[in-house]
Amino acid sequence: MTFHHYLVLATVAASVLAADTEKIQSSLAQQLESSNNANIIIEFNGRAENVLAESAKLESAHIATRAERAELVRSVLVDHATSTQANALKLIQNKKQEESLAVEPKQLWISNSIAIANAPKNLVQELAKLPEVVTIRREAMGRLITSEVTVDVVAANSTEWGLNMIQAPEVWAKGYKGQGVVVGSIDTGARGTHEAIKDNFRKENGYFQPEGHSPVPVDNNGHGTHTVGTSVGGKGVGVAPEAKWISCEGCLPSGKCPESVLVACAQFMLCPHDSEGKNPRCDLAPHVVNNSWGDDDEIPDVPYYKGPMAAWRKAGIIPVFANANNGPKCGTVLSPGDYDNVIGVGATTSKDGLASFSSKGPNKYGRMKPDISAPGQGVRSSYKTSDTSYASLSGTSMATPHVTGAIALMISAKPGITYDEIYSLLTTTVETKSLQNDPLTCGGLSGDNMSSGAMMMNSRYEAAEEEMDHGAAQIQGPCGIAALEQSGINASDINKLKDSGFHTVDAIAMATKKQLIGIKGITEAKADKMLKAARDMVNVGFTTASDVMQSRKDLITLTTGSTAVDELLRGGFETGSITEIFGEFRTGKTQLCHQLCVTCQLPVDKGGGEGKALFIDTEGTFRPQRLVAIAERYGLDGDSVLDNVAFARAYNSEHQMQLLSQASAMMAESRYALVVVDSATALFRTDYSGRGELAARQQELAKFLRALTRMADEFGVAVVITNQMTANPDSGMFAKDPLQPIGGNIMAHASCTRLRLKKARGENRVMKVVDSPILPEAEAMYSITEQGIQDEQN
Numbered sequence: 053m054t055f056h057h058y059l060v061l062a063t064v065a066a067s068v069l070a071a072d073t074e075k076i077q078s079s080l081a082q083q084l085e086s087s088n089n090a091n092i093i094i095e096f097n098g099r100a101e102n103v104l105a106e107s108a109k110l111e112s113a114h115i116a117t118r119a120e121r122a123e124l125v126r127s128v129l130v131d132h133a134t135s136t137q138a139n140a141l142k143l144i145q146n147k148k149q150e151e152s153l154a155v156e157p158k159q160l161w162i163s164n165s166i167a168i169a170n171a172p173k174n175l176v177q178e179l180a181k182l183p184e185v186v187t188i189r190r191e192a193m194g195r196l197i198t199s200e201v202t203v204d205v206v207a208a209n210s211t212e213w214g215l216n217m218i219q220a221p222e223v224w225a226k227g228y229k230g231q232g233v234v235v236g237s238i239d240t241g242a243r244g245t246h247e248a249i250k251d252n253f254r255k256e257n258g259y260f261q262p263e264g265h266s267p268v269p270v271d272n273n274g275h276g277t278h279t280v281g282t283s284v285g286g287k288g289v290g291v292a293p294e295a296k297w298i299s300c301e302g303c304l305p306s307g308k309c310p311e312s313v314l315v316a317c318a319q320f321m322l323c324p325h326d327s328e329g330k331n332p333r334c335d336l337a338p339h340v341v342n343n344s345w346g347d348d349d350e351i352p353d354v355p356y357y358k359g360p361m362a363a364w365r366k367a368g369i370i371p372v373f374a375n376a377n378n379g380p381k382c383g384t385v386l387s388p389g390d391y392d393n394v395i396g397v398g399a400t401t402s403k404d405g406l407a408s409f410s411s412k413g414p415n416k417y418g419r420m421k422p423d424i425s426a427p428g429q430g431v432r433s434s435y436k437t438s439d440t441s442y443a444s445l446s447g448t449s450m451a452t453p454h455v456t457g458a459i460a461l462m463i464s465a466k467p468g469i470t471y472d473e474i475y476s477l478l479t480t481t482v483e484t485k486s487l488q489n490d491p492l493t494c495g496g497l498s499g500d501n502m503s504s505g506a507m508m509m510n511s512r513y514e515a516a517e518e519e520m521d522h523g524a525a526q527i528q529g530p531c532g533i534a535a536l537e538q539s540g541i542n543a544s545d546i547n548k549l550k551d552s553g554f555h556t557v558d559a560i561a562m563a564t565k566k567q568l569i570g571i572k573g574i575t576e577a578k579a580d581k582m583l584k585a586a587r588d589m590v591n592v593g594f595t596t597a598s599d600v601m602q603s604r605k606d607l608i609t610l611t612t613g614s615t616a617v618d619e620l621l622r623g624g625f626e627t628g629s630i631t632e633i634f635g636e637f638r639t640g641k642t643q644l645c646h647q648l649c650v651t652c653q654l655p656v657d658k659g660g661g662e663g664k665a666l667f668i669d670t671e672g673t674f675r676p677q678r679l680v681a682i683a684e685r686y687g688l689d690g691d692s693v694l695d696n697v698a699f700a701r702a703y704n705s706e707h708q709m710q711l712l713s714q715a716s717a718m719m720a721e722s723r724y725a726l727v728v729v730d731s732a733t734a735l736f737r738t739d740y741s742g743r744g745e746l747a748a749r750q751q752e753l754a755k756f757l758r759a760l761t762r763m764a765d766e767f768g769v770a771v772v773i774t775n776q777m778t779a780n781p782d783s784g785m786f787a788k789d790p791l792q793p794i795g796g797n798i799m800a801h802a803s804c805t806r807l808r809l810k811k812a813r814g815e816n817r818v819m820k821v822v823d824s825p826i827l828p829e830a831e832a833m834y835s836i837t838e839q840g841i842q843d844e845q846n
Contacts, residue, residue, distance in 0.1 A: 100359025230292025291457025346386030399428025611659030661725025
């Protein structure tokens with residue numbers, strides 16, 4: 053071989069070595085020279101955010117549910133990471149065996165990276181030679197965003213000032229307290245036994261500690277307990293006290309937040325798994341995640357959390373981040389709060405001013421940051437010291453959970469609301485006057501600005517609800533009875549009303565003075581005041597026919613699962629009224645009730661009511677396994693469907709009536725779309741037997757049906773009652789139908805729509821409209837299958 057050939061080979065080798073060396077971050081190379089090992093992150097070809105943006109699988113898929121979206125996002129990212137990281141993982145495993153290296157790689161598929169603690173220099177150099185490795189760098193570090201802390205062990209007794217400032221109690225009064233919403237927290241964990249947050253912790257795949265694997269929520273810092281309390285806590289400290297919460301300990305007790313731990317938490321939030329990192333359940337993903345932390349190096353637009361945020365957004369998870377406490381200078385927001393696809397939050401004071409420490413924008417690309425500001429100075433919430441301790445903390449960390457909780461309220465009011473809709477509501481329904489004295493010089497904007505974003509979050513929920521009503525007026529709930537406090541009714545009297553079975557303003561508006569005076573402690577004067585206040589808020593007087601026409605356009609119908617039956621009923625079972633189903637044995641009455649318990653949980657655009665079901669069983673025919681089978685047909689999680697069906701077995705007619713009172717209390721606290729009584733008349737027949745008790749039976753049955761009618765009006769639910777049939781004593785041998793439904797005219801008059809079910813060939817059945825104010829007398833065929841009610845089977 054000539055000298056020339058040696059020279060060429062040497063040149064090629066040198067260029068390859070240089071290319072490999074360039075993959076190693078310079079600061080990492082320096083650390084490896086001095087200490088020979090470091091905590092590293094290996095990045096591979098195909099950044100996660102780019103993979104998601106370019107995925108044909110995601111673009112072409114018709115994704116019906118949040119769970120399906122999250123599952124598909126996870127699948128795309130895991131498949132890509134498995135492919136690109138295979139050689140690196142094999143190399144690491146070989147090095148562990150050959151050189152007895154005590155290293156354990158953490159595969160971070162959501163960012164297409166691998167983290168290794170205490171990686172030796174020679175391993176780093178070998179990994180850099182792999183063509184699919186883009187760069188190897190030091191692990192980044194985040195930190196908590198908090199300033200002063202004042203511990204206060206006095207128990208909370210009243211609503212905190214921040215909640216009043218954003219008008220959360222006014223939203224609660226309308227029945228929205230976060231029901232049906234799951235809030236995630238990436239922080240220092242949480243003291244799961246604290247009185248303010250213990251009752252709404254979601255235990256199933258609800259806590260992950262990447263560095264310790266504790267099976268229960270813990271917090272050795274206090275920061276996480278505080279932020280969880282502000283977003284979802286009870287005892288007057290939380291914005292959305294009926295939302296569920298889950299947590300991942302992304303930050304250590306020291307307040308430092310290692311990148312590998314934060315990214316592991318991001319994976320957990322996309323598809324929550326158990327405390328050991330196993331059994332992921334994408335259907336358990338939170339709706340919104342609070343992040344009161346930022347990058348410790350204060351580098352703008354840090355890349356390491358871009359993949360996780362792209363994944364969350366694709367899956368329908370809303371990221372909310374603290375903006376940092378580096379004010380009052382401009383351009384001081386921390387990453388990831390400076391990302392364009394997250395909601396960044398600044399802090400305000402109890403006097404509506406911008407907190408001096410609150411960081412200001414713009415971000416690296418000139419975008420307005422923060423996006424919004426909320427109460428963040430002297431915020432009192434739950435703390436780690438004991439199960440009853442509270443503390444006052446300041447920082448944008450404290451402001452962020454106010455926004456997170458407000459988003460939970462919005463989702464509770466309008467399930468399915470999008471990120472863009474929420475962002476618009478947050479940034480257009482806010483208080484602007486109180487911050488006008490602050491210097492608006494950052495970014496040179498005079499309106500929405502770089503100091504406080506869209507100004508002080510004041511929730512302006514009247515305007516926000518108008519916006520939400522425009523898209524989903526049909527799923528609005530009744531006004532909670534607590535709203536009467538605004539009209540001067542004291543809390544003690546409101547509690548008396550609750551104890552007597554009144555849970556909404558609507559119920560008071562429909563009550564008689566005699567009913568109210570019958571409550572111990574309610575005088576005639578108080579009753580008059582209550583009735584006036586309620587009827588000022590709820591119209592029980594005259595309206596125009598055009599208003600009635602408009603309100604009927606907003607009614608939802610619940611699909612039966614059969615196209616033919618839905619067409620017969622003009623969409624399905626109508627909400628806001630009673631539908632009676634009667635028929636002989638084995639005609640499918642109970643099967644239809646089971647079907648509706650599932651379909652009422654579907655989105656409105658899928659034929660559902662986005663609500664829960666309540667099932668009163670008087671005959672012992674309820675079977676939860678039928679719900680699971682039907683849920684599978686619609687791609688719903690069986691366990692979640694079962695959790696959304698409240699069941700009670702009634703044992704006598706008096707008990708049946710008592711259950712309705714309990715049902716009213718439940719529906720005042722959470723949105724229900726369906727009430728089933730299967731069957732309505734069975735217990736009245738057994739409790740009142742013989743002609744001598746017929747009048748008493750009909751009188752008690754009338755009371756029960758009247759209560760159901762009020763429930764349908766008050767809560768806008770579909771009330772479905774089944775009824776038995778008996779021989780018609782007035783029919784002769786040539787009568788058209790020798791059978792009649794039980795209950796006589798009382799049942800007939802109480803039911804808005806009456807449906808007769810009959811047997812047909814095999815598993816086919818016939819539904820006939822017997823009586824309806826709008827439906828013609830007609831029939832439709834359907835079939836009972838393993839997966840519920842479907843179209844006629846040939």
